[in-house]
Amino acid sequence: MAVYAETVLRNGTVWCGRQEGTAEAVALWGGRVLATGSDADLAPLIGPGTKVVDLRGRLATPGLIDAHLHLLPYGLTMLEVDARPKSAPTLQALLALIKARAEALGPGQWVLARGYEESKLDVKRHPWREELDAAAPNNPVHLVRTCGHISICNSRAFELAGITAQTPAPPGGVIEVRNGKLTGLLAEYGRDPIRKVLPEASDEDLVSAIERAGNYLNTFGITSCMDAAVGMHSHFREIGAYFTAERSGRLPVRTSMCLLGDPGPKSIVPEAFRAGLVTGTGHDMLRVGPVKIFTDGSAGGRTAWMSQPYLGGDKTLGVSCQSEAVLLDETVMDYHRKGYQMAIHAIGDAAIEQVLSSYEKALAAAPDADRRHRIEHCGFLSNDHMARMKSAGVYPAPQPIFIYDFGDLYYSVVGTERADASYPMRGWFNAGLKPSASTDAPVCDADPFPNIYTMLTRKTGKGTVLGGQEALAIDEVLQAYTEYGAFAEKAETKKGRLAPGMLGDVAVFSRDITKATPEQILEDTHCDLTIRGGDIIFDRHGEMR
Numbered sequence: 001m002a003v004y005a006e007t008v009l010r011n012g013t014v015w016c017g018r019q020e021g022t023a024e025a026v027a028l029w030g031g032r033v034l035a036t037g038s039d040a041d042l043a044p045l046i047g048p049g050t051k052v053v054d055l056r057g058r059l060a061t062p063g064l065i066d067a068h069l070h071l072l073p074y075g076l077t078m079l080e081v082d083a084r085p086k087s088a089p090t091l092q093a094l095l096a097l098i099k100a101r102a103e104a105l106g107p108g109q110w111v112l113a114r115g116y117e118e119s120k121l122d123v124k125r126h127p128w129r130e131e132l133d134a135a136a137p138n139n140p141v142h143l144v145r146t147c148g149h150i151s152i153c154n155s156r157a158f159e160l161a162g163i164t165a166q167t168p169a170p171p172g173g174v175i176e177v178r179n180g181k182l183t184g185l186l187a188e189y190g191r192d193p194i195r196k197v198l199p200e201a202s203d204e205d206l207v208s209a210i211e212r213a214g215n216y217l218n219t220f221g222i223t224s225c226m227d228a229a230v231g232m233h234s235h236f237r238e239i240g241a242y243f244t245a246e247r248s249g250r251l252p253v254r255t256s257m258c259l260l261g262d263p264g265p266k267s268i269v270p271e272a273f274r275a276g277l278v279t280g281t282g283h284d285m286l287r288v289g290p291v292k293i294f295t296d297g298s299a300g301g302r303t304a305w306m307s308q309p310y311l312g313g314d315k316t317l318g319v320s321c322q323s324e325a326v327l328l329d330e331t332v333m334d335y336h337r338k339g340y341q342m343a344i345h346a347i348g349d350a351a352i353e354q355v356l357s358s359y360e361k362a363l364a365a366a367p368d369a370d371r372r373h374r375i376e377h378c379g380f381l382s383n384d385h386m387a388r389m390k391s392a393g394v395y396p397a398p399q400p401i402f403i404y405d406f407g408d409l410y411y412s413v414v415g416t417e418r419a420d421a422s423y424p425m426r427g428w429f430n431a432g433l434k435p436s437a438s439t440d441a442p443v444c445d446a447d448p449f450p451n452i453y454t455m456l457t458r459k460t461g462k463g464t465v466l467g468g469q470e471a472l473a474i475d476e477v478l479q480a481y482t483e484y485g486a487f488a489e490k491a492e493t494k495k496g497r498l499a500p501g502m503l504g505d506v507a508v509f510s511r512d513i514t515k516a517t518p519e520q521i522l523e524d525t526h527c528d529l530t531i532r533g534g535d536i537i538f539d540r541h542g543e544m545r
């Protein structure tokens with residue numbers, strides 16, 4: 001009896017992997033790759049029931065993997081006021097959006113907004129508390145900066161949270177006061193009292209957030225992601241939401257759940273560990289990933305923890321979230337001994353130093369040649385850090401898109417030299433540190449095309465080139481977005497390449513981006529078709545209907 005493929009994509013270019021190179025066609029069966037080869041090679045696999053995708057010269061690649069984003073919060077954010085520069089280029093426009101939402105919701109309801117970036121606003125500063133008061137006098141307002149590490153609140157929000165100008169900032173947090181008054185700005189742990197009074201999402205809200213954001217990822221050919229801090233919004237309930245989403249067919253994207261593990265009550269690790277949820281538990285759709293700890297903020301927000309001061313008068317070194325170094329060491333050791341991979345957030349070189357030395361101690365005490373602890377972002381590291389990462393087997397999980405979205409801001413906050421050396425994709429490739437690609441959405445949009453563009457060019461949105469020597473070739477870019485994303489979650493034997501037996505996850509792009517200019521990729525390329533486990537889950541033009 002002849003065995004036919006369920007789906008064959010042919011008549012185009014199939015990028016199978018960096019080693020594998022390209023083929024003309026790929027055949028899928030049973031949710032996996034059956035074969036790759038020339039159109040002629042695969043013709044015998046086409047039977048009466050086989051779906052045939054005519055690529056017409058387009059490019060098919062392994063489904064993209066966004067190695068670090070925040071799926072559930074992204075889905076929630078999609079319902080909030082869109083304060084990103086695209087929608088709110090001026091302070092007036094931003095305040096008008098907040099006013100309109102407040103009026104639509106009615107008095108007393110929380111107005112939640114996300115995505116402003118002060119350097120892209122016409123006023124070149126954060127909004128003030130009083131400005132939010134004027135826009136929404138009868139509603140509490142919580143406006144989150146693009147980085148997610150800084151918030152601006154209005155007076156109603158502060159009243160509900162019990163924050164006054166006299167409230168001391170907690171360790172690792174900022175409650176900004178000028179001339180004896182709250183400015184509205186809070187950073188890091190300074191936001192804890194606000195978090196306690198924000199409206200609680202229902203279980204259904206959480207599941208639909210996962211589904212909404214996952215469907216959006218599918219429109220870009222993204223078939224896998226890591227939710228980089230499960231528990232950040234609704235604690236352990238988020239685990240339940242993920243399982244519910246998966247069980248009920250509402251998880252559109254394979255997800256590795258990175259568990260929030262900040263020392264203290266925020267950690268969901270004790271509960272997860274008791275339930276047997278250790279790194280690797282689960283299956284190809286939903287798996288327990290590493291453990292996340294935050295050690296600093298963001299460079300653009302001047303809260304990433306640096307060894308040298310930021311530019312500007314205040315000589316700040318940023319914010320260290322784990323100021324008790326011993327506590328971080330102990331926590332890392334504990335998770336390491338329990339068998340978890342770790343994915344610690346560190347952007348500034350002082351934070352990277354702290355994390356790396358915690359990893360080194362844990363690995364020295366309990367060696368594991370292939371634990372693959374990660375440093376999330378890892379933006380401003382030294383050559384010494386690079387060498388130590390290599391010898392410890394610690395990998396970076398960077399967001400090249402930060403160069404595109406925030407590169408010009410980096411020049412103004414840390415100067416040319418440090419900005420040019422940031423997020424050194426070429427350096428990591430050369431060192432064998434297998435940098436994955438990701439967007440940290442909702443920090444940046446999950447759209448992979450600007451991310452690919454800036455990996456190829458090191459250009460910002462304004463066209464400034466930051467450290468052009470760190471640019472990659474298109475083959476390397478695709479490898480970062482597929483194979484290295486799989487490697488980062490220890491799944492490189494299952495996905496990230498198109499070879500027989502690998503998961504049948506495929507993205508089809510509107511043009512062959514291996515032959516396009518970076519500008520064509522940025523401005524005039526989209527994903528036409530997304531296949532996950534052999535199923536067509538996104539079909540832009542309805543070509544397979």
Ligand SMILES: [Zn+2]
Pocket residue numbers: 068069070228440
């Ligand atoms: Zn993140």
